[in-house]
Amino acid sequence: MSTLLKNATIIDATSPYHNQKKDILISDGKLEKIADSIQNKDTYTVIELENLHVSCGWFDTSVSLGEPGFEERETIKHGLQVAAKSGFTSIAVNSNTNPVIDSKSDVEFLISKAFNSATKLYPIAALTKNSDGLEISEMYDMQQSGAIAFGDYNKPIENDNLMKIALLYAQNFDGLVLSFPKNNAIAGDGIANEGINSTKLGLKGNPALAEHIQISRDLFLLEYTGGKLHIPTISTTKSVNLIKEAKKKGLKVTCSVAAHHLVLTDDELHAFDSNFKTNPPLRTKEDLKALQKGVETGVIDIITSDHNPIDIEHKKVEFSEAKDGVIGLESAFGAVNSVLDLADFIDCFTTKPKAIFKIENHSIKEGNFADITLFNPETEVIFASKDILSTSKNSAFINKRLKGKVYGIFANNQLIIN
Structure with a gap:
């Protein structure tokens, strides 16, 4: 199964695509293709999200x-x-x-x-x-x-x-x-x-x-x-x-x-x-x-x-x-x-x-393993109790105004989307 990220702004200073908006095709856990536009095939899982940004995981x-x-x-x-x-x-x-x-x-x-x-x-x-x-x-x-x-x-x-x-x-x-x-x-x-x-x-x-x-x-x-x-x-x-x-x-x-x-x-x-x-x-x-x-x-x-x-x-x-x-x-x-x-x-x-900590950083380049975070840096939210995912609820940010929204990750050949 392949995953296609559409219109993603890449934030990765180690990548040749830094600060560029690209389509990203992930196949078998690797970044197969990064281009201005990638044609959608019926077999692709397509991810299109508002103001999508991606960075290294x-x-x-x-x-x-x-x-x-x-x-x-x-x-x-x-x-x-x-x-x-x-x-x-x-x-x-x-x-x-x-x-x-x-x-x-x-x-x-x-x-x-x-x-x-x-x-x-x-x-x-x-x-x-x-x-x-x-x-x-x-x-x-x-x-x-x-x-x-x-x-x-x-x-x-x-x-x-x-x-x-x-x-x-x-x-x-x-x-x-x-x-x-x-x-x-x-x-x-x-x-x-x-x-x-x-x-x-x-x-x-x-x-x-x-x-x-x-x-x-x-x-x-x-x-x-x-x-x-x-x-x-x-x-x-x-x-x-x-x-x-x-x-x-x-x-x-x-x-x-x-x-x-x-x-x-x-x-x-x-x-x-x-x-x-x-x-x-x-x-x-x-x-x-x-x-x-x-x-x-x-x-x-x-x-x-x-x-x-x-x-x-x-x-x-x-x-x-x-x-x-x-x-x-x-x-x-x-x-x-x-x-x-x-x-x-x-x-x-x-x-x-x-x-x-000597952990490999997978830069956003074709051929590399896909280890990326998906987010929107612009939207503003009031963090509420319902936003707490953890079993324990001891957050210091309840009712605080935060900026940005995390969409999820692609890592270890798995797509996790909120």
């Missing part, structure tokens, strides 16, 4: 799925369907399950559960056993089984020497180490950005300093050890500047920002809605602008949804008692598209993250 580098252990939050099968309908042809899945993904068999379990899905699953294995921060996990064995990076999701490595050893050891197999940017001693029990709003609302503050100290430590260690370090979900102005200076020094450091940190600030906390309780916490308007500029200037390499489903029993409770985390797959595109130029963030969804 999007890759989300931080997705949490409940399975194993928290299937009531999200199963792997359902989570992959949500990712596909949200425009993601591949996702990196965090290790925060029960048991934690910290062994060869755990990694193989995740990969096997995603077999033959349209969206491909790549495990991020735990950096330490049980993510306890005490002993390094069997990183090499897990990489051999398919893990693409190592990090304890939303848990900082407090032991300086352990982080040093991890950075040294990972170099033996070109492994990528993730370090969550938070100093627990400084952050304490803080649940909101330390500042005017936390003071007004009587919420315990988590100062930006906690993020800065951890990033500074990690950069000092990286300079000493060499290797590759990825800092996920930074949230402050100074964090952008610290990483900018480290890159100037030639350190192999990369970073990501969560979509919600590009759009929302701690002004949202006045209703004490636990859907705005995130880790790192929502910061200030100044931080938001600095993060947006960080994307535009290339200091920030990756935009992620940081999708983290939390069941209602742990989320729809008093703000101070609620678990951190928001879902974001369904809203990621519409959120960032409302504040950033298309070319800037598409790069942060495609070529940049795939290069960092």
Whole structure:
């Protein structure tokens, strides 16, 4: 069966058809022909959609799925369907399950559960056993089984020497180490950005300093050890500047920002809605602008949804008692598209993250595998509860105005259309 995409604007800086409107014929999972006009045959599945744009398939580098252990939050099968309908042809899945993904068999379990899905699953294995921060996990064995990076999701490595050893050891197999940017001693029990709003609302503050100290430590260690370090979900102005200076020094450091940190600030906390309780916490308007500029200037390499489903029993409770985390797959595109130029963030969804995590990027060229996302960047929508596809409903974007609509994906020889 062949699929014909009609009048598709191609957004792919690595393609000879970048910014051009073309017909695209896909046969047996490959881009057979790209031309101004391709004649329709009765055997083709024809896709004609309003203001259709296509890009290389999007890759989300931080997705949490409940399975194993928290299937009531999200199963792997359902989570992959949500990712596909949200425009993601591949996702990196965090290790925060029960048991934690910290062994060869755990990694193989995740990969096997995603077999033959349209969206491909790549495990991020735990950096330490049980993510306890005490002993390094069997990183090499897990990489051999398919893990693409190592990090304890939303848990900082407090032991300086352990982080040093991890950075040294990972170099033996070109492994990528993730370090969550938070100093627990400084952050304490803080649940909101330390500042005017936390003071007004009587919420315990988590100062930006906690993020800065951890990033500074990690950069000092990286300079000493060499290797590759990825800092996920930074949230402050100074964090952008610290990483900018480290890159100037030639350190192999990369970073990501969560979509919600590009759009929302701690002004949202006045209703004490636990859907705005995130880790790192929502910061200030100044931080938001600095993060947006960080994307535009290339200091920030990756935009992620940081999708983290939390069941209602742990989320729809008093703000101070609620678990951190928001879902974001369904809203990621519409959120960032409302504040950033298309070319800037598409790069942060495609070529940049795939290069960092060593995943092949299939450019939109004849003969290549079809791994593409279909979307309309112009339409505006009010994101509603009915738009949530995930099992858990803890979205920070309900009733927010978003820009753009995801039509679906073509990947792994499968067409998924909303």
